[in-house]
Amino acid sequence: MRTGQILVVGCGNLLFGDDGFGPGVIECLKAKYQLPDGVEVIDAGTSAGDLLLDALLGERGPKQVILIDAIDLGLKPGTVKEIDLEEIPLNKRDDFSVHQFPSLDILKKLRDSKSVDVRFLGCQVESIPEEICQGLSDSVAHAVLITAEAVVSMVS
Secondary structure: OOOOOEEEEEOOOOOEEEHHHHHHHHHHHHHHOOOOOOOOEEEEEEHHHHHHHHHHHHOOOOOEEEEEEEEOOOOOOOOOEEEEEHOHHHHHHHHOOOOOOOOOOHHHHHHOOOOOOOEEEEEOOOOOOOOOOOOHHHHHHHHHHHHHHHHHHHOO
16 A cells, blocks of 8 residues: 555546546646645556555555546536445446456445545546547546546645
């Protein structure tokens, strides 16, 4: 586990269109912003589960975890929304296994038993292709900077 008090984790697969939203936000944060000490930003790709298990099981973990991922809530593509863990839609809960989350329960345990402030920022996808196709849609690419700015506000 990293030593940061705040852990910002971008989840997703760059090879599948808008699913690369989370890593895109992390890349933007690293390239354009000077974040405060104690803030770690990590492109977890499809391996966020390892980081979260470390946070849950480790003696020293973060005080806040901000997860960034693509979602499908039927909103206008590119819409960024903070979602409470209990409001994560069933189709996204199942999708966590794609990102190697053991389950949504690990996030709730971090929040409840470790008193970690767990936040989830999702961006409405335009589409996620069935086959490899790199690159974000225009609407989701535009949301990358908006989300990066929201993260900066949360950690400042």
